[in-house]
Amino acid sequence: KRGYLMRKSTFESGGKKTPLGKRSWKMYFCRLRELLLVLSHDETAKPSGAIQNTQPIKVHHCYATVASDYQKRPHVFKLILADRSQYLFQSSDSREMNSWIDILNWN
Numbered sequence: 219k220r221g222y223l224m225r226k227s228t229f230e231s232g233g234k235k236t237p238l239g240k241r242s243w244k245m246y247f248c249r250l251r252e253l254l255l256v257l258s259h260d261e262t263a264k265p266s267g268a269i270q271n272t273q274p275i276k277v278h279h280c281y282a283t284v285a286s287d288y289q290k291r292p293h294v295f296k297l298i299l300a301d302r303s304q305y306l307f308q309s310s311d312s313r314e315m316n317s318w319i320d321i322l323n324w325n
């Protein structure tokens with residue numbers, strides 16, 4: 219699966235709250251590869267090439283769920299990782315959101 223998502227970091231590894239200044243929403247082109255969610259600034263960047271725009275997310279043992287406690291934006295899901303970091307992702311509509319949630323939880 220692949221597509222553009224907005225992402226915001228809420229907790230860093232170890233479950234430490236992401237500090238102010240590092241909590242803004244940014245857009246990424248996301249590709250789910252085996253156990254990795256690869257994020258680049260746009261779809262032209264080679265997923266496995268040198269221009270990896272941000273650290274891929276290790277989605278092994280992750281948990282994705284609707285961010286029902288987040289009201290500021292629609293179609294937002296929460297991704298909780300094995301290292302206890304957490305992200306919010308905003309998708310274009312609820313169908314896309316549910317498809318990302320399902321596929322991430324199947325890892």
Ligand code: I3P
Pocket residue numbers: 238239240241242243290
């Ligand atoms: C953050 C940015 C985010 C905001 C976050 C701010 O500031 O404004 O959009 O999240 O609020 O800290 P910065 O760009 O300096 O990182 P929301 O859009 O969800 O409000 P937060 O600290 O309450 O998460």
